[in-house]
Amino acid sequence: MNDEALKKLWQEQNLVEPALPSEQQISALKQRMKKLGRTLFWRDIRENIGAVFTAVIFSFYFCKFDAFLVRAGCVIVVASALFNILYLFLKKRVPPKLHPDESVTESLRRDLQKTNIEIGLLRSVLWWYVLPGTFGVMLFYLGLVQLLTPALGFATILVSIDLFLCWLNERAVDRRLMPLKYEIEALLDPDNHPAPPEPEKKHMTSKLLVILATVGLCFFVAKVVKAVEPSVKLTSKAPAAIDEMLARIVAQDKIPAMSIAVVVDGKIVATNAVGVRKYGGTEKVTIDDQFHLGSVTKSMTATVAAMLVEQGKISWTTTIGEIFSSSKGQINGEYHNVTLEQLLAQRGGVPGNPPNELWRKAWLATGSAAEQRLAFIKGMLAEKPEAKPGTKFIYSNQGYTIAGVMLEKASGKTWENLMQTMLFEPLGMKSAGFGAPATLGKVDQPWGHKAGLLNIEPVPPGPAADNPLAISPAGAVHCSMEDLARYAAFHLAGERGEGKLLKPGSFKKLHQAVGDDYALGWMVLSRGWAKGNALMHNGSNTMFYVVVWIAPERNFAVVVATNTGSDKAFPACDAAASELIRQFLQ
């Protein structure tokens, strides 16, 4: 068929008229033109809304947190989001706007240029999108959550998302853009166009390595920052905030008084006391007021034991049988081989509760404290242990009392004397003493309180104001919270290898859990805010309540006391300690 015949045939086609008449078409076109403007506007918004949202959220976090890593992460994420907006805007502006009446080949060349830019963008998404975001988000997380295990979990999720994003983009290039590019190239130059190549390998391994290196860099930066940055930043408004917080807790929980002290980087940075010494009275507590420490005394007994071990007066493995060799016959055979260390770790098999008769006698006992203790432990040791020694943790005041008497025997000094000369004096704990803090008949120090029928009831100084003297090594010390903070700072420094009075090995011994989580007078508990293990003990003679938290990784400690042993005491002190941790370790 010749050209003319073809043209004739072409012209003879029977055409179908379009669905819409032209007049209606005009209004439809005008409508569509209006809609186009809106569509383009919302397309631009959609493309950038994610980045804008991210920038806003992380700007908020930047203002909320003041930790260096968190802020650095926020700055990087925000900068990277803004960069993404700008980068996409500039890249997409490179091909000049297409005019519908350009020549056909010009229009195709423009399409090719656009496709090549899009290929370049998707292929390099790792560098301009994935890595900056990952770096910022990872730093942010490491600043916020400073524990290794969750950080590793988060890093794994982040790396997986990054890899998936890279893979998706590579896939889009291979499946959509490369065929399009070759199709247009083939149209423009059919004679010199090579066959489309096989899809390239996605090089995911090298991308994975780059992402892992970036995440690794984040961990390295976090470590360096952690080494340089002070572990704790003081809040300028702390004193007022603490005052307000304590007043609130005291009022809410209807407790008589509360006293606190905070240690940061080895120094006492905050002390505060709110409330009254005696419920219903007018005498206000001061920061120098003494509070009964209850079982917090146990770690003090253990600390003095460590000092005597270093002096060679006794060893961790010294047994009850060795110390009381002369009266061995009156001691139950199962106790003979129980060591000092087992007693301090609450694993000596000593019963948690003393026999009733022995306990009644302890309340009525007279004579010196040392005599009362000796009589008490003789009664204890004559009985069968509660469990086979060394096999079970049994929290026991009696066990600590036996240990205290062992120290007295080994040193030839009373437990009170040992505490005073070896611990209180060297540490400058001038307010430290034994028993109920107040003088008989006076409200010169806080009184203890017990739960009454309607309200809490003050317990006047006297025989009922503390436990029997027999169990002093397990819980009889009192002191101000400032002095308790000195003691906490001493253990804090010791755990960090900066201690005095004791060798690092002795501190390690005191702070290392035996069995589950009980060390020698300390509980060892893993806490997120502490960035690892915290040393903790609480104590109560049922009329006072005290809690001590030491976070060696943060170089931080907090002590909180109240002069009541009621049900409210524990949650109130816990709330105050939590609030202080939040304020100081934000």
Added chain:
Amino acid sequence: MDSESQNDAQFLELIGQNRPKLLKICRVYTWNTGEQDDLYQEILFQLWRALPSFKANSHANTWLYRVALNTAITFVRKNKTSRMRVVPCDTEELQQIPAHPTHDPDKTEQIRELLRAISQLNDLEKAAITLFLEDLGYEEIASVMGISEGNVGVILHRAKKKLSTLMKELA
């Protein structure tokens, strides 16, 4: 008459005069009648958008063909990449093309063969052969396509050769 109404009237006149050309271009790039309608609407829309540039341009024919062909080529490609149905080359759809005005079955079949053969060409060849069949000279085809007249000759020669072979095969 205000300027907007003048504009509308001018557009209506333009479309009225050139509707057959546009409909034939649509048929070259897709056989499916639904898609032909979509493509026709799209071409009208692009012509409407490009109307200001038409006023400054004295070569109305060239302008019209450029817009229509660019729109058609982009339309086909978008459909392909968005994985909608691939437009051309379904024999069943070819049967939707209406019979020759004289109801001569031979003529109808010849037209269908021609369209079937054209559908085998690439997008540029389709454009060139459409313009050729629309009786445009080499100079005008070159202007629409943005290539030299020599190149127009090369593309048309290749396209016609393919058509001839394909139509023989089909016959």
